[in-house]
Amino acid sequence: MATKTAIQAVKGTRDFYPEAMAFRNWLYGKIRAISERFGYQEYEAPILERLELYAAKSGEELVKEQSFVLKDRGGDELALRPELTPSLARMIAQRQASLVLPVRWYSFGPFWRYERPQRGRTREFFQWNIDLLGSDSPTADGEIVSIGAEFLRSVGLTPDEVVIRLNSRRLMEQKLAEIGIGAEQRLEVFHLIDRRDRMPPDKWQAWALEMGLSAGQLDALTALLGDSELWRESEELQQVFATAEALGVADYLTYDASIVRGLDYYTGPVFEAYDRGRTLRAIFGGGRYDNLVADVGGDRIPGVGFAMGDVIIELLLERVGKRPKLPTTPSRALVTLFSADLYGQTLALAASLRRAGINVEQYLEPERLSKQVRYADRKGIPWVVILGPDEVAAGRVVLKELASGEQRSCTPAEAIELLKAGQVEHASSPV
């Protein structure tokens, strides 16, 4: 395409044209509705943070390879946030004395990772974070997982299409210890487990042996990962499942011993949501992090939460045919301009409709009515209001509904009633 645009958008960013913005705001509306249904409060953190905030616990890869790093004028190293949880931990630590625990917070905003863009992966993405801090109880984990399930349900995804795979790092630590894998090897082995179905089996085994596992340990580990009944040995996992069962979302959950998550700060139950065919990356993922607040300088305040990016969920909804068709114009009606001499009366009519709470767009030139109606049709505006000489003489307007093609002559007051009836909140304004 020959474009004369000299300045390109930053690699990996997306321009949100109104159609895309309508989807983003629809998603935001679903997120907000589910979060608040469970009593979570909305918050936001800075997009720029000190790099060292992530050095604390996020994992080396995330900090060194995937962060957008820049220096401020004082020479301090800053990063465009690659995730929210460390910022959340900092905010909690700063207010720990005055917060009423447990805290239930959620957020939806932009994040950055310096990766090579491709389908389903951008450098700037939007992410929903939802966290519950201040409770050690597995019912907190159960609540968080269930919120994820309720969200999936709310966007129309069924247990036939998606599944949340659940495990516990605590349980895995115990099982690893039983086969002789101690604390010093634990994180490394978690990374090994995390990557199992993303590598060819022979390479995966070679890697395992390379990090010092014996052939016997490798066999035992492989057996562990295939054991779908392992969760019965974990009281906390039993409680998580029981909570989800009681909340009516158990059909979205399954146990999977191979889920351990890549980030280093998880300490207890962990989970990831996938499409059933597992054709896409994880829809969301999260778990329990009991030491993170202490790690950024606060008291020990345990937490559990998850994060969901906007890119994969959109891709999945598209793929299963459940991406909603959203109106892109907020306009409820187009007020046509019949002729130049009616300009004043036409604008006054539009103004009176707006003051009555109706979203009204005004056609600016007295062009042929066919052009004006056509414009409304193509823009997706459902109603057209016509004020011509006949209407002015009678003190009435003509109201036409495009979908049905029906029209009627009525007084301005009646027009207001008709236009208000069934006027829905536009999708681009979050609920």
Place this chain on the structure above:
RNA sequence: GUGGAUGUAGCUCAAAGGCAGAGCACCGGUCUGUGGAACCGGUUGUUGCGGGUUCGACCCCCGUCAUCCACCCCA
């Protein structure tokens, strides 16, 4: 960061070294008080960008940028 593929009209794609095209979309008209259909007509381009080879380059070569795919990593 590594490997591979692709860049031609707004979109989807032709043109295989010899005049840059089609469908859809768009604009106008048939139709100066009414959209979607039909018919008629029209516009659509620095062939991503820069260089090279050639009498001649969308086509071949080099570079570059962008997009896509696979690694990597993860939302």
